[in-house]
Amino acid sequence: MRGYGPDDMSTRFDLTSEQADFLERIDTFAREELYPHAQRMDDEDWFPDDFFKRMGDAGFLGVSVPTEWGGQGLSIFEGGLILQALGRWNHGLALAYLCHDSLCMNTILRNADDEQKQWALPDLCAGTKVGALAMTEPEAGSDLLGSISTTARKDGDGYILNGTKKFIGNGPTADILMVMTRADPQGGLSAFMLPSDSPGFEVVRNIEKMGFRGTTWGELSFENCRLPAESLVGGWNRGHRVIMRGLDIERALAAGIGLGIAERALELCVERAKERRQFGKAIGNYQLIQDKLAGMYVRVETMRTMTYRALAAAEDTAYDQGGVGEIHKLTAAAVLYVGESLNWILNQAVQIWGARGYAWEYEINRLFRAIKVLEIGGGTTEVRKLIIGQELMR
Numbered sequence: 001m002r003g004y005g006p007d008d009m010s011t012r013f014d015l016t017s018e019q020a021d022f023l024e025r026i027d028t029f030a031r032e033e034l035y036p037h038a039q040r041m042d043d044e045d046w047f048p049d050d051f052f053k054r055m056g057d058a059g060f061l062g063v064s065v066p067t068e069w070g071g072q073g074l075s076i077f078e079g080g081l082i083l084q085a086l087g088r089w090n091h092g093l094a095l096a097y098l099c100h101d102s103l104c105m106n107t108i109l110r111n112a113d114d115e116q117k118q119w120a121l122p123d124l125c126a127g128t129k130v131g132a133l134a135m136t137e138p139e140a141g142s143d144l145l146g147s148i149s150t151t152a153r154k155d156g157d158g159y160i161l162n163g164t165k166k167f168i169g170n171g172p173t174a175d176i177l178m179v180m181t182r183a184d185p186q187g188g189l190s191a192f193m194l195p196s197d198s199p200g201f202e203v204v205r206n207i208e209k210m211g212f213r214g215t216t217w218g219e220l221s222f223e224n225c226r227l228p229a230e231s232l233v234g235g236w237n238r239g240h241r242v243i244m245r246g247l248d249i250e251r252a253l254a255a256g257i258g259l260g261i262a263e264r265a266l267e268l269c270v271e272r273a274k275e276r277r278q279f280g281k282a283i284g285n286y287q288l289i290q291d292k293l294a295g296m297y298v299r300v301e302t303m304r305t306m307t308y309r310a311l312a313a314a315e316d317t318a319y320d321q322g323g324v325g326e327i328h329k330l331t332a333a334a335v336l337y338v339g340e341s342l343n344w345i346l347n348q349a350v351q352i353w354g355a356r357g358y359a360w361e362y363e364i365n366r367l368f369r370a371i372k373v374l375e376i377g378g379g380t381t382e383v384r385k386l387i388i389g390q391e392l393m394r
């Protein structure tokens with residue numbers, strides 16, 4: 001794993017030539033192969049079933065998973081570049097990718113034993129199976145660690161799960177799920193990995209979203225769901241550690257999606273400002289419009305620097321770290337800045353597009369409806385501020 005040296009990403013401000021080539025490759029793939037699906041996904045809440053398989057075939061799944069488990073043996077940083085490119089061209093698929101590759105696969109990679117990895121990772125890396133991570137519940141949102149009430153009870157050499165999970169990305173369509181539970185009788189947290197055909201597991205419903213449409217997102221139930229002993233991941237009552245290890249990485253990767261959306265919004269606005277003529281001139285000639293474009297540009301560039309810094313730092317996070325210290329503060333700050341800036345950027349962008357910005361059928365409107373989630377998912381803006389404040393006061 002890379003350390004903090006003078007040649008390291010954390011002290012540089014741009015991509016290496018290999019990383020720039022990688023971004024170019026995934027950007028071309030996303031523009032040519034995935035962008036054509038974006039409108040239909042938004043209009044019909046439809047998902048292209050071959051997405052994960054095509055990403056696997058193209059070598060874009062399991063980027064940070066070692067090759068022995070079927071992955072690409074690259075790094076979390078490349079995972080962020082993939083999300084940046086997907087964010088630019090089809091953010092709905094970026095969310096599905098995050099839930100599969102980062103939330104589910106990374107959690108398995110960092111916490112499971114070799115036998116469990118062999119069971120799950122090759123199929124997830126090939127895209128022949130889809131993954132999800134189910135933590136949130138109707139009564140367990142921001143206070144996740146304190147409020148999880150889905151129970152796991154020891155039963156002979158196995159476990160029995162009962163409870164409900166809600167707002168789970170890929171949940172309704174996943175083949176392999178990581179699930180966070182609380183020991184019954186009331187105790188610590190434990191993580192389980194299970195196939196979706198486990199008896200007692202059921203998809204209650206898919207929940208319709210205002211943005212990032214097409215990606216499935218739903219409510220799941222466990223009713224006397226019996227799992228074998230080998231389903232327990234990371235140890236009994238060790239779930240707290242499993243969650244905290246992954247959250248910082250998720251935040252750095254989610255910032256990549258926001259960066260891609262912001263880049264695309266700026267591009268669409270510059271094009272529009274050059275094309276749209278009112279009062280005899282292209283609107284981009286008016287300084288009030290240039291003021292908006294300049295503000296967008298400054299925020300996009302700052303987002304890029306913070307996102308790449310957070311990704312580089314997440315890359316350097318050892319397997320047993322995360323959930324505390326510099327990486328916790330930096331990743332929270334990156335995604336906080338990205339989420340808040342996206343709100344400002346898309347508000348200006350719709351203004352530049354005028355009535356077209358307000359019409360569902362335009363791309364800029366799709367981006368506008370999407371971005372609020374960057375302030376909610378994976379820990380809200382308020383929770384990120386609490387993290388930064390607590391770390392500064394430590």
Ligand SMILES: Cc1cc2nc3c(=O)[nH]c(=O)nc-3n(C[C@H](O)[C@H](O)[C@H](O)COP(=O)(O)OP(=O)(O)OC[C@H]3O[C@@H](n4cnc5c(N)ncnc54)[C@H](O)[C@@H]3O)c2cc1C
Pocket residue numbers: 099103133134135136140141142143166167168169170212217373376377378379380381382383
């Ligand atoms: C598109 C999308 C995909 C998601 N995917 C997944 C997934 O794959 N897996 C999964 O497990 N979860 C997923 N989630 C759930 C997500 O992680 C939660 O929505 C998030 O943790 C916030 O919880 P909540 O929505 O219940 O908000 P709440 O916790 O109910 O918060 C409501 C409001 O109160 C504020 N608040 C709460 N506590 C405090 C406090 N102490 N101080 C100040 N303000 C506070 C919050 O910031 C927020 O503004 C997803 C959510 C979305 C929107």
